[in-house]
Amino acid sequence: MPDSATAQGLRNEPLLVVEGLKTHFKLPLGMVKAVDGVDLTVDRGRTIGIVGESGSGKTVLARTIMRLNLGANVFTEGSVRYAGVDLLDVPNKKMREYWGAEMSMVFQDPMTSLNPVVRIGRQITEHLRHHLGLSKEEAKETALALLKEVRIPEAEARLSAYPHQLSGGMRQRVCIAIAIACGPRLLFADEPTTALDVTVQHQIMNVLAREQRERDMGMVLVTHDLGVVAGRTDDIAVMYAGKIVERASTKALFDDVKHPYTEALLRSIPRTSHLSHTRLAAIVGRPPDLINPPAGCSFSPRCAYAQDICFSEEPVLQEASPNHEFSCHFPVGSEPNREAFEKNVAKAMPQAVSIRRHEESLAQLGGEI
Amino acid sequence: MQKLIAARLLRAVATLFAVSVLTFFMVDLLPGDLGDILIPAEQQNDRAIVEQLREELGLNDPAFVRYGNWLKDAVTGDLGESAITRQPVSTLLSQRLPITLQLTLFAIGFALIFAVPLGIISAYRQGRFSDRAISGGLQLGLSIPNFVVGVFLIWFFAERLGWLPATGWTRLTESVSGNVKGVILPAVSLALVDMAVFSRLIRADMISTLQENYVLSAKAKGMSDRFILARHALRPSSLSLITVVGLNIGSLLGGTVVIEQLFAMGGIGRALIDAITKRDYVVIQGLTVFIATVYVFINMTVDFIYIAVDPRIRSGRT
Numbered sequence: 105m106p107d108s109a110t111a112q113g114l115r116n117e118p119l120l121v122v123e124g125l126k127t128h129f130k131l132p133l134g135m136v137k138a139v140d141g142v143d144l145t146v147d148r149g150r151t152i153g154i155v156g157e158s159g160s161g162k163t164v165l166a167r168t169i170m171r172l173n174l175g176a177n178v179f180t181e182g183s184v185r186y187a188g189v190d191l192l193d194v195p196n197k198k199m200r201e202y203w204g205a206e207m208s209m210v211f212q213d214p215m216t217s218l219n220p221v222v223r224i225g226r227q228i229t230e231h232l233r234h235h236l237g238l239s240k241e242e243a244k245e246t247a248l249a250l251l252k253e254v255r256i257p258e259a260e261a262r263l264s265a266y267p268h269q270l271s272g273g274m275r276q277r278v279c280i281a282i283a284i285a286c287g288p289r290l291l292f293a294d295e296p297t298t299a300l301d302v303t304v305q306h307q308i309m310n311v312l313a314r315e316q317r318e319r320d321m322g323m324v325l326v327t328h329d330l331g332v333v334a335g336r337t338d339d340i341a342v343m344y345a346g347k348i349v350e351r352a353s354t355k356a357l358f359d360d361v362k363h364p365y366t367e368a369l370l371r372s373i374p375r376t377s378h379l380s381h382t383r384l385a386a387i388v389g390r391p392p393d394l395i396n397p398p399a400g401c402s403f404s405p406r407c408a409y410a411q412d413i414c415f416s417e418e419p420v421l422q423e424a425s426p427n428h429e430f431s432c433h434f435p436v437g438s439e440p441n442r443e444a445f446e447k448n449v450a451k452a453m454p455q456a457v458s459i460r461r462h463e464e465s466l467a468q469l470g471g472e473i
Numbered sequence: 474m475q476k477l478i479a480a481r482l483l484r485a486v487a488t489l490f491a492v493s494v495l496t497f498f499m500v501d502l503l504p505g506d507l508g509d510i511l512i513p514a515e516q517q518n519d520r521a522i523v524e525q526l527r528e529e530l531g532l533n534d535p536a537f538v539r540y541g542n543w544l545k546d547a548v549t550g551d552l553g554e555s556a557i558t559r560q561p562v563s564t565l566l567s568q569r570l571p572i573t574l575q576l577t578l579f580a581i582g583f584a585l586i587f588a589v590p591l592g593i594i595s596a597y598r599q600g601r602f603s604d605r606a607i608s609g610g611l612q613l614g615l616s617i618p619n620f621v622v623g624v625f626l627i628w629f630f631a632e633r634l635g636w637l638p639a640t641g642w643t644r645l646t647e648s649v650s651g652n653v654k655g656v657i658l659p660a661v662s663l664a665l666v667d668m669a670v671f672s673r674l675i676r677a678d679m680i681s682t683l684q685e686n687y688v689l690s691a692k693a694k695g696m697s698d699r700f701i702l703a704r705h706a707l708r709p710s711s712l713s714l715i716t717v718v719g720l721n722i723g724s725l726l727g728g729t730v731v732i733e734q735l736f737a738m739g740g741i742g743r744a745l746i747d748a749i750t751k752r753d754y755v756v757i758q759g760l761t762v763f764i765a766t767v768y769v770f771i772n773m774t775v776d777f778i779y780i781a782v783d784p785r786i787r788s789g790r791t
C-alpha cells in the first residue's frame with residue numbers, strides 16, 4: 105500500500121527493525137524514560153513476545169512503534185523501519201494508511217476498546233470500507249466471514265449487536281476480527297487476555313495464534329506473564345525499566361536463562377505440578393523510578409546477585425550464543441553468579457535469602473515426591 | 474424497553490399531578506383572591522354583596538373541592554378565564570404560544586448550530602490557540618446580558634443597516650419571510666448565552682470521550698480524526714448537552730420577559746407578567762400549570778432521547 109517499498113517488500117529485510125528507540129515523557133518532575141534505547145527485529149510471519157512487569161514500558165514501546173503515542177509531552181528518538189520506511193518520519197496523515205491496513209493492534213481491555221454506542225457491524229466494516237474501498241454489502245459479507253473466522257457463534261446476529269451485549273471473550277474476538285480485517289502484516293497484541301477469565305484466556309490466545317499462522321502476520325505479543333507466551337512465540341524479549349535486558353529464541357530463553365530478572369520472572373510462573381504447595385516467588389521490591397533510575401544496572405536494587413560493580417556500571421548487551429543476548433555482570437548459571445549469590449546470602453540480603461528459602465522448599469517438595 | 478417507556482410515562486403522569494396540586498395551592502396561598510378584583514372598590518365594604526359573590530364563585534368552598542373542580546376542567550383543556558378580560562386562558566395561550574415557541578426553537582437552533590462545532594473544535598484542539606480563542610469569545614458572550622445584545626442588534630441590523638425589523642412579530646400565515654425576519658434578532662439575543670453554555674458542555678464531555686480507549690482503537694484502524702470526532706466521539710459526548718438543552722427549552726417556553734418586551738413581542742412571558750401585575754389569579758394558575766407541564770414533557774422527551782442515544786440504557790443496564 106504506502107509506497108512501492110512495501111510492495112517490493114525489500115525481500116530480505118525483516119518486516120520491522122527498531123533501533124535505539126527512546127520514548128520519554130516530559131513531566132513537571134522530570135523526564136519519564138519509559139522506553140530507553142530499545143533494539144528489536146520482527147521477521148515476516150514470526151511472533152515475538154515482549155515480557156516485563158507492569159510499568160516496564162511495554163505498552164509505550166508498542167504504541168511508539170505504531171506511532172500511537174498521544175500527547176504533546178512525548179519525545180521520541182531512534183528509528184522504526186517498517187518494510188524499509190522509517191515510521192518516525194512519516195507524517196501523521198500518512199500514518200493512517202498504515203494503521204489498520206499494514207499494522208494494527210489488539211488492546212488490553214476489550215470492555216473499553218469497542219465503542220459502546222456503535223453496533224459491532226459498523227465497527228468491523230468502517231475501516232474495511234475506508235482502506236479497501238469495499239461497498240456496504242461487500243464489507244458486511246467480509247465482516248461476517250471474519251466473525252466466523254474468530255469463532256463467534258450467531259455471527260449474523262452479532263453484527264447488529266452493541267458491545268455490552270457480548271461477553272468479554274466475545275468482545276476480544278471482535279477486537280481481533282477488527283484488527284485483522286484489512287490483512288495487516290504486523291499485529292500488536294498488548295496483553296490481550298489480562299482482562300479476561302483464565303478459561304477464556306487460552307481460547308483467545310489460540311485464536312490469535314491461528315490467525316497469525318494462517319495469515320502469516322508478524323506478531324508482537326506483549327504480556328507480563330511469561331507463562332502466556334511460553335509455547336506461542338518464536339522469540340522473547342524481556343523488558344525492564346524501558347530497556348531490553350534479555351532476548352533469545354523462546355527455547356533458548358527457557359533452557360538457558362542468563363538475566364537474573366528473567367530468572368525471577370520464570371520463578372514467578374505458577375507451575376501446576378506444585379502450585380498448591382509453594383508460594384510463588386514474587387520479585388522483591390518495586391519497579392524502578394523511571395525519572396531517576398538507579399545508577400549502574402537498573403535491576404540492582406532488587407537483584408539477588410548484585411555486587412558493587414552493579415551499582416556503578418551499567419551492563420551492556422552481550423551475546424550468550426548467536427541468537428541470545430543479555431545485559432548482566434553476573435549471568436545466571438555462571439560461576440561468578442554463584443559466588444555473588446553466596447556472598448549476598450551471607451550478608452543476609454533479603455532478596456537472596458528469599459530465593460534460598462524458595463529453593464529449599466522446592467527441594468523439600470522434591471524429596472517428598 | 475417497553476417497560477422502560479411505560480415507566481417513564483407513568484412517572485410523567487405522576488409528576489404532572491404533583492405539579493398541578495403544587496401550583497394550585499401555591500397560587501391559592503397568594504394574598505387575596507378573585508373576590509378582591511371582581512368586586513368594585515366601593516362595594517368591598519358591603520358584606521352582603523361580597524359574600525353573595527364569593528358564594529357564587531365557589532370561593533368559600535374548601536380548597537380541595539376548588540382544586541377538584543379546577544382539575545376537572547383543566548384536563549379537558551379548560552383552564553378557566555381571565556377575571557378581567559373574560560378571555561379564556563386557552564385562547565390566551567393559543568395566541569401567545571406560537572410566538573414563544575418560535576422564539577425558543579430559533580434561539581436553541583442558533584445556539585446548537587454554532588455550539589456543537591465550536592465545542593468539538595475546542596476539545597480537539599484542547600489548550601491550543603483555537604481552543605483558547607473560542608473559549609475566550611464564548612466567555613465574552615456569556616458575560617453580556619441578553620438585552621444588551623438585543624439593543625446592539627437592533628441598533629446595528631435594524632437602524633444602521635435596515636435589514637431586519639426592530640420590533641414586532643408577523644404571523645407565519647401572513648408572511649413567511651416577514652415572520653422569519655422578525656424572529657432572528659430576538660432569537661440571536663437569546664441564543665448567545667446558550668451557545669456559550671452548550672459549547673462548554675460539549676467541550677468538556679468531548680475531552681473526556683477523546684481519552685477513551687475506543688477512540689484510540691478507531692485511530693489505530695486508520696480512521697480520520699474528522700470521522701472519529703463525528704461518528705465515534707460525538708454521540709457519547711452529547712448526553713449532558715441533551716439534558717441542558719431540554720432544561721433551556723423549558724425555561725425559554727416559560728417566557729423570556731425582557732426580550733419579549735424589548736422586541737415588542739407578546740409571548741407567554743409578557744402574558745404572565747401582565748397577569749401577575751393585575752393579580753389575575755386564574756390566568757396565573759393556568760399559565761403556571763401550562764409551563765410546568767411543558768417541563769414535564771420535555772424531561773420525558775430527554776429521557777427518550779437518552780434511550781435512543783445510548784444503547785446501554787435501552788437494555789436497562791444503567
Ligand SMILES: Nc1ncnc2c1ncn2[C@@H]1O[C@H](COP(=O)(O)OP(=O)(O)OP(=O)(O)O)[C@@H](O)[C@H]1O
Nearest residue numbers: 129136138157158159160161162163164165175328
Ligand atoms: N503519557 C505518559 N506520560 C507520562 N508517563 C507515562 C505516560 N505513558 C506511560 N507513562 C509511564 O511509562 C511507564 C511505562 O508504562 P507502560 O504503560 O508502557 O508500562 P507497561 O509495561 O505496559 O505496564 P502494564 O503491564 O501496566 O501495562 C510507566 O511508568 C508509566 O507511568
Ligand code: SF4
Nearest residue numbers: 401404407414432433
Ligand atoms: S547481577 Fe548485577 S548486572 Fe546482573 S542483573 Fe543483577 S544487578 Fe544487574
Ligand SMILES: [Mg+2]
Nearest residue numbers: 162163164295
Ligand atoms: Mg501495558
